[in-house]
Amino acid sequence: MTCSSRGIVAEEQRCSRGVSVGIKGISIALGGRTVLENFDVEILAGEFVAIVGRSGCGKSTLLRSVVGLETAQAGAIALGEVSSNTNAKPDIRVMFQDSRLLPWRRILPNVMLGLEPTLIPQARKVLAQVGLAERANDWPANLSGGQRQRVALARALVHDPNLLLLDEPLGSLDALTRIEMQQLIEDVWRSRGFTAMLVTHDVAEAISLADRVILIEGGRVALDEVVNLPRPRTRGSARFAALEERILGRVLQRRPVVEDHW
Amino acid sequence: MYTHQSSSMKTKHRPRTVVGQALPWVLPISLLIAWQWASSAGILPSRFLPAPRAVLRSFLELSASGELWSHVRVSALRALSGFVVGGGFGLLLGLLTGSLRWAETLLDTTIQMVRNIPPLALIPLVILWFGIDESAKLFLVALGVFFPVYINTFHGIRSVDRGLLEMGRTYGLSGWPLYREIILPGALPSILVGVRFSLGLMWVILIVAETISARSGIGYMTMNAREFMQTDVMVVGILLYAILGKLADLLAKGLERYWLRWNPAYHTAR
Numbered sequence: 001m002t003c004s005s006r007g008i009v010a011e012e013q014r015c016s017r018g019v020s021v022g023i024k025g026i027s028i029a030l031g032g033r034t035v036l037e038n039f040d041v042e043i044l045a046g047e048f049v050a051i052v053g054r055s056g057c058g059k060s061t062l063l064r065s066v067v068g069l070e071t072a073q074a075g076a077i078a079l080g081e082v083s084s085n086t087n088a089k090p091d092i093r094v095m096f097q098d099s100r101l102l103p104w105r106r107i108l109p110n111v112m113l114g115l116e117p118t119l120i121p122q123a124r125k126v127l128a129q130v131g132l133a134e135r136a137n138d139w140p141a142n143l144s145g146g147q148r149q150r151v152a153l154a155r156a157l158v159h160d161p162n163l164l165l166l167d168e169p170l171g172s173l174d175a176l177t178r179i180e181m182q183q184l185i186e187d188v189w190r191s192r193g194f195t196a197m198l199v200t201h202d203v204a205e206a207i208s209l210a211d212r213v214i215l216i217e218g219g220r221v222a223l224d225e226v227v228n229l230p231r232p233r234t235r236g237s238a239r240f241a242a243l244e245e246r247i248l249g250r251v252l253q254r255r256p257v258v259e260d261h262w
Numbered sequence: 263m264y265t266h267q268s269s270s271m272k273t274k275h276r277p278r279t280v281v282g283q284a285l286p287w288v289l290p291i292s293l294l295i296a297w298q299w300a301s302s303a304g305i306l307p308s309r310f311l312p313a314p315r316a317v318l319r320s321f322l323e324l325s326a327s328g329e330l331w332s333h334v335r336v337s338a339l340r341a342l343s344g345f346v347v348g349g350g351f352g353l354l355l356g357l358l359t360g361s362l363r364w365a366e367t368l369l370d371t372t373i374q375m376v377r378n379i380p381p382l383a384l385i386p387l388v389i390l391w392f393g394i395d396e397s398a399k400l401f402l403v404a405l406g407v408f409f410p411v412y413i414n415t416f417h418g419i420r421s422v423d424r425g426l427l428e429m430g431r432t433y434g435l436s437g438w439p440l441y442r443e444i445i446l447p448g449a450l451p452s453i454l455v456g457v458r459f460s461l462g463l464m465w466v467i468l469i470v471a472e473t474i475s476a477r478s479g480i481g482y483m484t485m486n487a488r489e490f491m492q493t494d495v496m497v498v499g500i501l502l503y504a505i506l507g508k509l510a511d512l513l514a515k516g517l518e519r520y521w522l523r524w525n526p527a528y529h530t531a532r
Contacts, residue, residue, distance in 0.1 A: 067432055093432070100429040104447040104524040113443065114433040141526045155433075 018046030018195035019080040019090040019162040021066060026075030028061055035061045037219040038075070045080055048189055048196040050206030052251065053216040059199045062216070063165050066197065067092050082162055093156035095169040099148035101140040101155075108136040111155045119158070126154045130184060146177035150184070157188060164189075166198040170205065182209055186232065203248045207240060208233045213247055223250050312494040317501070320494035329483075334502065337479040340396065341468050341506075344403025349460055352408040353453070356415025360449070361441075366416075373412065381406040382470055394475035399468065406467040407460040414456025418449030451525065454518050461510040465503055480506075 021043040028036045035058040043049050051059045064070040066077055079090045101110045111123040127133050130150040132143075140148055149169055156164060166185070170178045186209055189196050200206050206213045207227055215223035225247060229239055294314055300306040301313030308316065324330035355373070359366040381402050392398035422445050430444045472481020484499030522528040 069428060069432070094429070096425065096429065098425060100425050102426065102444065102447070104450075104522075105443075106524075113430075114435055114439075139524045141524065 017082075017160065017162055017193045018044075019082060020045040021080070021163065021195060021197070022076075022078040023062070023066070024076050024078070026065060026072040026077065028058070028065055028070055028072050030061065030070070035219060036065075036072075036216075039220060041214060041221060041224075043195060043197065046193050046195055047212065048198070048210045050198045050200060050210035050213045051216060052200060052203055052206050052213060052247070053222075054251065055201070057216045058219055059216050060167055063094075063167050063197055063199050066163075067094055067165055069094075079163070090162040091159050092163045092165065093159055093161040094165045094167060095149070095152050095156055097168045097171045099140070099145075099152040101148055101151055103140050105140075106136070107132065107138050107140065107143070107151055110140065110151060111158055113155060115158065123154075123158050126158045127151075129157070129188070130154045144177075146173050146181065149173065149181060153181075153184065153188070157192070160192070161194050163195045163197070166196065166200075168199055168201065171201070178205070183232075185209065190231070203244055203251065204235060207244055207247070208235060215247065215250060217251075223247065308493060309491070310493070312497060316494045317497045320492070321498045321501075324495065324498060330498070330502075333478060333480050333483045334506075337468060337472065337481070338506065340399045340472075340479065341403060341464050341510075344400045344468070345407050345460065345464050347400065348404030348407035349411045349457065351404070352411030352456070352460075353415050356412045356453075356456075357419060360416040360419025361445070370416075373409075377409045377413075381467055385471070385474060389475055394477065398475065399471045399479075402471045403464055403467050406463050410459040410463060411453070411456040414452045414459070415449065418452030418456075419445060421452065422448035451518075451522055454514065454521065457517070458511065458514040461514050462507065465507045465510070469503055 023041045026039050053059045213225045298314045388398050472479040473485050476482040480499050484496050487495035
């Protein structure tokens with residue numbers, strides 16, 4: 001396994017769990033419309049990649065195809081080997097825009113979904129890590145949107161994933177909760193070293209979290225920008241603002257011929 | 263009427279005051295008083311409707327002799343066994359057609375056709391087949407109860423949140439674990455609507471079946487009383503149906519409260 005020399009954070013730590021993702025020439029059509037065409041992207045082990053683009057550009061489809069929720073008509077997606085155990089299948093977890101907690105399970109059983117009961121202490125630990133240890137016996141309906149997303153994050157983390165896919169997980173949260181959640185996601189990513197793919201329409205969010213920002217336009221990579229800013233990143237800094245300006249400018253530059261509504 | 267309705271309609275706050283608690287009983291009690299008064303004053307001849315006191319007396323007599331309870335037991339047994347058989351089949355077939363496309367293609371058209379036959383329309387044929395035996399009543403109740411449970415189970419399975427199914431699959435759930443964790447609990451609110459509807463229908467069908475052809479049961483007791491113009495016994499029988507129907511509904515409500523306690527619409531206490 002090769003570790004990237006990109007990014008600023010200590011590499012040896014980050015490479016401990018992540019797997020690389022190689023997407024080669026995939027084409028996906030949904031409902032007769034080509035969403036991605038001959039799409040290539042290479043993601044290094046332990047890297048945090050943000051994918052931005054206009055609505056309907058295929059960024060979510062790309063993410064969903066990595067975990068097999070969409071099938072590509074052509075091309076291949078290859079996941080790298082897990083460093084600790086070469087026989088193990090890489091563990092991929094997804095965080096969706098809505099938390100998708102089971103409303104009929106209390107919080108702890110939700111975190112335990114698909115786990116052996118012997119792993120309860122593990123689940124409690126992760127729940128404490130996202131700051132919701134005392135809500136273990138609550139129903140999801142009694143939690144706020146931000147808390148539910150924390151539980152969804154805990155549910156993904158308890159599996160100690162090699163690859164975490166984030167499909168606009170903070171899209172429906174208020175601005176303050178969103179900043180808190182970004183912090184939390186960055187912290188767990190730095191401490192655990194999984195590979196992360198974040199789909200977002202928020203360029204600032206992409207820059208504050210990712211090592212690399214990829215812009216998808218017309219089913220292809222339109223921009224692939226390395227974010228060379230020290231972590232933790234401050235939005236106020238001049239370099240941050242300049243980068244945001246540049247990427248945002250690029251996103252807005254080409255107006256789509258036909259506006260898609262999703 | 264058959265399908266699961268939005269549960270948000272059920273979120274209303276019960277008044278906790280004494281007046282609030284007494285309020286639902288004001289109307290029935292005043293009706294009762296008016297009824298007793300009309301009977302005592304001779305406006306309401308006991309040939310048409312006996313006085314409440316006469317009804318109460320005959321209720322006490324019938325229950326003291328044990329006759330009442332044997333009829334109640336027979337009727338309740340018929341109702342419940344018919345419900346278990348019909349509801350059980352409805353649940354199983356609903357789960358089958360809801361979960362497997364080929365089963366739906368194979369069975370659903372037939373079931374929808376049969377559904378449009380009112381079970382009570384089969385009474386002449388049923389008497390011919392089973393006589394006025396226990397099996398006739400069981401058959402009619404089971405048939406009537408089958409469809410609401412079937413349709414709501416099918417509907418419940420089909421309307422399970424796609425997002426949750428997708429999430430479950432990304433967590434490696436498939437087969438029975440997926441069914442147990444996501445599909446069944448997701449379909450449960452709808453299934454319980456079917457159960458509640460069935461419990462009401464169960465008594466309706468049993469009443470008719472018992473009044474037409476029976477040698478025991480509440481319906482028989484009521485019809486027998488008609489022969490001797492015992493209006494008080496007839497009213498006792500009718501009221502018994504009301505009470506038993508209410509009990510069945512309370513049971514269904516209790517199940518809803520327990521099984522759907524995760525749903526804010528059914529919250530009683532956290």
